[in-house]
Amino acid sequence: MTPAIEVRGLTVRFGSFTAVDGVTFDVARGEVFGLLGPNGSGKTTIIKALCGLVRPSGGGGAILGMDVLVETARIRQRIGYMSQKFGLYEDLTVRENIEFYAGVYGLRGARREERSAAVVDLTLIGPYMERRAGQLSGGWKQRLALACAVIHEPEVVFLDEPTAGIDPVARRALWDLVFDLAGRGVTFFVTTHYMDEAERCGRVGYIYNSRLLAVGPVDELRRLPGVSPEGSSRYEIVCADAARALRKARQFAYVREATIFGRAIHVLADAPADTLAADLSGAGFEPVRVSLAEPSLEDVFVTLTNQEIAKGARR
Numbered sequence: 082m083t084p085a086i087e088v089r090g091l092t093v094r095f096g097s098f099t100a101v102d103g104v105t106f107d108v109a110r111g112e113v114f115g116l117l118g119p120n121g122s123g124k125t126t127i128i129k130a131l132c133g134l135v136r137p138s139g140g141g142g143a144i145l146g147m148d149v150l151v152e153t154a155r156i157r158q159r160i161g162y163m164s165q166k167f168g169l170y171e172d173l174t175v176r177e178n179i180e181f182y183a184g185v186y187g188l189r190g191a192r193r194e195e196r197s198a199a200v201v202d203l204t205l206i207g208p209y210m211e212r213r214a215g216q217l218s219g220g221w222k223q224r225l226a227l228a229c230a231v232i233h234e235p236e237v238v239f240l241d242e243p244t245a246g247i248d249p250v251a252r253r254a255l256w257d258l259v260f261d262l263a264g265r266g267v268t269f270f271v272t273t274h275y276m277d278e279a280e281r282c283g284r285v286g287y288i289y290n291s292r293l294l295a296v297g298p299v300d301e302l303r304r305l306p307g308v309s310p311e312g313s314s315r316y317e318i319v320c321a322d323a324a325r326a327l328r329k330a331r332q333f334a335y336v337r338e339a340t341i342f343g344r345a346i347h348v349l350a351d352a353p354a355d356t357l358a359a360d361l362s363g364a365g366f367e368p369v370r371v372s373l374a375e376p377s378l379e380d381v382f383v384t385l386t387n388q389e390i391a392k393g394a395r396r
């Protein structure tokens with residue numbers, strides 16, 4: 082089956098600045114695909130290029146088999162786009178925003194009424210229909226934005242950092258809506274800064290300084306070479322006074338990386354668990370429990386970033 086999204090050597094330049102550099106990946110139909118990367122790494126530019134809002138400087142791609150360079154008008158009728166910033170009309174009510182976007186997508190008569198009712202039911206925004214959009218909380222604004230983005234039943238939806246700045250309950254509710262729609266066959270391309278959100282995605286890509294460094298299922302990314310180098314192991318350490326123990330652990334010659342995760346310490350070390358436990362106990366951090374830990378998605382991206390920085394230093 083043809084992928085929902087195909088990206089082939091996509092490059093976007095603004096003058097002498099390269100915002101996206103030769104990016105290639107596919108997104109399967111019905112998949113929830115996550116793209117992570119620091120601010121300015123090229124995530125939003127990729128979305129804009131695929132939606133026909135930015136002209137690629139090289140390469141290209143396709144959405145639902147349609148060329149993003151020559152079929153932008155047809156593509157826009159079959160995709161939804163929820164921008165990074167709230168892009169609806171704050172002076173209009175929720176109802177008026179929904180009606181406006183229904184009109185933009187050419188919905189008329191009974192079809193318009195049917196789809197308006199459907200997105201209100203999906204997002205549970207019914208109690209706020211007469212409230213101005215600007216008076217909604219962050220979470221309800223995002224629900225409204227999603228309602229307007231999917232009112233025409235798009236097959237592919239782009240969500241650019243949809244949960245930035247909203248509370249954890251609202252974040253979870255929005256993701257529940259995403260998976261509801263994905264279960265109906267809608268393809269999602271989501272950018273996010275949250276590692277727990279990336280874990281929810283079927284596959285994840287990581288972009289840094291305009292270049293796509295890795296793409297694949299989370300479990301596959303955790304097994305990338307260099308994430309846990311040969312001869313080393315990752316451990317979780319639970320002990321008294323984790324902050325002080327972290328500083329001590331970083332002084333051990335065999336510890337490559339160490340960071341706090343909640344109340345525990347995660348380390349990458351060239352030594353067995355009992356050596357770590359003994360050295361921390363000897364330093365007064367009893368009781369100490371050391372156990373093997375799987376690399377987190379954050380470990381993966383920190384490793385990829387450090388590798389890319391090291392390559393740049395050698396150039």
